[in-house]
Amino acid sequence: MSSRSDQDPLSLPDGVSPEAFGAMLAELRRALGADAVLTGDDAAEFGDPYDPYDRDHVPSAVVLPSTVEGVQTVVRSANAHGVPLWTTSQGRNNGYGGGAPVVGGSVTLSLRRLNRIRELNDELGYAVVEPGVRFFDLAEACRERGGAWWPSSPSLGWGSVVGNTIDHGFGYTPYGDHAAHVYGMEVVLPDGELLRTGMWASTRSTSAHAHPRGFGPNVAPLFMQSNFGVVTAMGRPLLPRPEVYAPVTIRVARHDDLEPLVDAMRVLTTEGSIDNIANITSALGAASMRKPRRDWYDGPGPIPEDIYRDMMREVGSGWWNCTAAMYGPRAVVEAKFARVEQVVVGAIPDARVSVKFVPGDEAGGDTLENHRERIMTGTPSLEMLDTTTWWGEDGGHLEVSPIAPATGADATTIAGILRPIVEGEGFDLWASIYVMKRSLMYLAVVMFDRADPARVEAAYRLARRAYPALADAGYTPYRGNVRYMDMMQDTYDFNDHAMRRFLGELKDAIDPGGILSPGKQGIWPQRFR
Known part of the structure; x- marks a missing residue:
């Protein structure tokens, strides 16, 4: 990406003015710190790493909050200024587009700095991790605790545990179907509100990450391969070290x-x-x-x-x-x-x-x-x-x-x-x-x-x-890959694409501004349809 200023970005999505874009970045620099907002060459790595010639799926800027409250600030600022975000964890989904957005010119919301392992439970065998925690980090933390519990990991350890899981990634232990083994999620919704799923939705529950569901509908899967929220933490089970x-x-x-x-x-x-x-x-x-x-x-x-x-x-x-x-x-x-x-x-x-x-x-x-x-x-x-x-x-x-x-x-x-x-x-x-x-x-x-x-x-x-x-x-x-998400969603065609229509209606209801990752998995808000 060539070097550009806030007033002269490489590209902006339709309907976003340079003035709104610049005002949002100035607001986020004040709230998060200057080093948490990247533009120009500093943001170049957040495109598709394997297609350096692509100019249709590059971000206009990157913001890197380090706390959940910071994520909420970014989401609320994006709503106020009408600037769409594209959420990534580590941005290492290489082979599928890396950190590149579907809508060129979106501001990438990178969660790399949310990198805490909030809990490693040695009795029940689970970890609660933020999206900046890599598979390398979780494996090392388990080893430092004596190696009594083994995580599941894909081949490459630089990716995010959370990011891989919510994109339906795989690993190689008995818990290798990562999306099938999630115990409690924390999610920032499109209006900036904070939600927890399953047993974690109860402040009194002792089983937030010991049981995968709670009372009523299990909404956690709605935040996988979707643009309905920003996952800021989740619980995942670990494998007991075998004899x-x-x-x-x-x-x-x-x-x-x-x-x-x-x-x-x-x-x-x-x-x-x-x-x-x-x-x-x-x-x-x-x-x-x-x-x-x-x-x-x-x-x-x-x-x-x-x-x-x-x-x-x-x-x-x-x-x-x-x-x-x-x-x-x-x-x-x-x-x-x-x-x-x-x-x-x-x-x-x-x-x-x-x-x-x-x-x-x-x-x-x-x-x-x-x-x-x-x-x-x-x-x-x-x-x-x-x-x-x-x-x-x-x-x-x-x-x-x-x-x-x-x-x-x-x-x-x-x-x-x-x-x-x-x-x-x-x-x-x-x-x-x-x-x-x-x-x-x-x-x-x-x-x-x-x-x-x-x-x-x-x-x-x-x-x-x-x-x-x-x-x-x-x-x-x-x-x-991000550039083919509409094509892939189009293959789910039962009843004149009832699934796509349902997802669009849900998107409009919870994200009326169309702020979070428009076009992800072929789910478009009214604003971009």
């Missing part, structure tokens, strides 16, 4: 082994033999951690099968590789692993199934061999960023992420839809499949060289083509 932690790796030799592998994981996760979300990746994942694509294959077209075989031999992987885990008393874990072997080998006789039985008190931190084993104990890193150099040193990525029934046939159908689109744009179909009992999330990872404008445009064009094609086949998205 034994058993990471399992399954390697299968053929591309066609994917179907029986997915079906086996569905059986094992639904019956409880596998405790966490099973993750299946192709040989590309391991190969990309070793060296860039050009060192594996520098020829025309998609990577040939013989190169895949070379990758498998060099990195010691299968064509498909599945990681999962069991946790608990040794006898229970050993019995579960016996069942895993029985089901997997019964479905794929030459599958290689391996396990480690690790005492829980030896499994924390960096004591385990590799990232895959560590992340299933809630120990994140930034190692997966190494994969972004697949096409060049200045790498970027985006994800296409449909949901499907957890069957091998559905995984194959999705690949059949995506492959011609992905390879037609000159990329590799790089799949990471998460089996969550009855459903799966098919994460198609698109790596590109962000120093090449043509390749950046091709990657985003790919996503624009993929979502409608997947939806037409019955595979709707659960998450997506």
Whole structure:
């Protein structure tokens, strides 16, 4: 973003005058301090980090309150001046647009400075965190308390625990479906009022973060993937350190082994033999951690099968590789692993199934061999960023992420839809499949060289083509890039888009000024419709 002043911002939303914008920033500097308001080059990192050429989804300024009261001040000031906000936690939702707003010129409300862990309960095993708390921070705090409780984390630890949860993100422990494990939220509403949900709504309750619901409607999910409020704290459960932690790796030799592998994981996760979300990746994942694509294959077209075989031999992987885990008393874990072997080998006789039985008190931190084993104990890193150099040193990525029934046939159908689109744009179909009992999330990872404008445009064009094609086949998205949120909301079309109409009516009722994150998840206030 080029350097601009309050009176000459890069862009402002329709209906916002430079005078109103400048008055709001002056008011917030007085209330929060000059260092809490960023403009020009100082605000540049809050766009899409993987598309430096985008000028349609950049903020006009960034405000960084450090307290809940500060958030309330920002929201009330935005209402008074009619300036829309775009809320981010850490702003690390990379692959889906980072901190970029749907409406260009919005003022980004960054919650990075709300970074307190308000409570770590050692008896019941939960944490109450603000949105500036990263997965790194929570994991470190748990270790400092003796490691008796393990958090759930995605691969990259720099993101926000709250932000990931309310965007329906995933982790790798039994609590890995983060949005399904929220115990009490604190929310600043669009008028600046403060709300708490569930048992936390009672000042006398002793179970604010021990029970997920309260009396009457459970409104907490309304503040996930929405623009109905600003979440300033939430409770999340932690996993008790087990007697034994058993990471399992399954390697299968053929591309066609994917179907029986997915079906086996569905059986094992639904019956409880596998405790966490099973993750299946192709040989590309391991190969990309070793060296860039050009060192594996520098020829025309998609990577040939013989190169895949070379990758498998060099990195010691299968064509498909599945990681999962069991946790608990040794006898229970050993019995579960016996069942895993029985089901997997019964479905794929030459599958290689391996396990480690690790005492829980030896499994924390960096004591385990590799990232895959560590992340299933809630120990994140930034190692997966190494994969972004697949096409060049200045790498970027985006994800296409449909949901499907957890069957091998559905995984194959999705690949059949995506492959011609992905390879037609000159990329590799790089799949990471998460089996969550009855459903799966098919994460198609698109790596590109962000120093090449043509390749950046091709990657985003790919996503624009993929979502409608997947939806037409019955595979709707659960998450997506900010520039495609209307397209994704459009796939939820029952009864002439009754859901979208309901969300719009709710938005108008609680946010009549259309201040909070207009356009997020395709939810628009009347002001912008």
